[in-house]
Amino acid sequence: MTRRARAPLVHHGEALACDRAFEDAARAEGFAAVAGLDEVGRGALCGPVFAAAVVLGDDFPTDGLDDSKRLTARQRERLAARVRERARAFALGRAEAEEIDRLDILRATHLALRRAVEALPLRPDLLLVDGLPVAGLPAPQRAIVKGDARSVSIAAASILAKVERDALMAALDRRHPGYGLAGNKGYGSGEHLAALRRLGPSPQHRRSFSGGRQLLMFE
Secondary structure, eight states, X not given: OOOOOOOOXXXXXXXXXXXXXXXXXXXXTTOSOEEEEEEEOTTOSBSOEXXXXXXXXXXXXXXXXXXXXXXXXXXXXXXXXXXXXXXXXXXXXXXXXXXXXXXXXXXXXXXXXXXXXXXXXXXXXXXXXXXXXXXXXXXXEEEETTGGGTBHHHHHHHHHHHHHHHHHHHHHHHHSTTSOHHHHTTSOOHHHHXXXXXXXXXXXXXXXXXXXXXXXXXX
16 A cells, blocks of 8 residues: 655645755755754643754665654654664753743743754754744854755654654643643643633743743643
């Protein structure tokens, strides 16, 4: 049975391809260690925001890499295992719910991204960042709109961060039952909001607004 190819993501009338074009262009300019950088969990009501930084290397097999939101959980798990086994370097960073409430979600997200870069076992020459520029990164950066659907390095980072965060949310579901965190991953599903009204927030819930839109106020 032939596997059906994913339809390309279309942005402003342009079909996007997740490939090595940004990485190849950077290496042609002399950048030897190019890292993709992405985060997950910005819009959640519960749990940390996670970030990953990934340097794939020239011989990394990039087939299947794409924006983590366009992949199934099984595809993400398989690709994340490949990143861990075969990437030249990778690292994770996170900002906790308390830090999100204290700093605000944007600054906490930037903190998680910086922590991921600083944890890399090698120093990157250039960072490819999904979306908008990130404050305070310890290396030059290029922000790429829809980068997780266009750059294999950013896609790898988005997949690794998503898999790690999902695993944590499953663990938090066992620690704080009743909110359905293993299923909703901390986002504002109907089940999650009903549980919050019934149980109140757990210690892992964010008391502040999240993801740029007011989802729920606890106090």
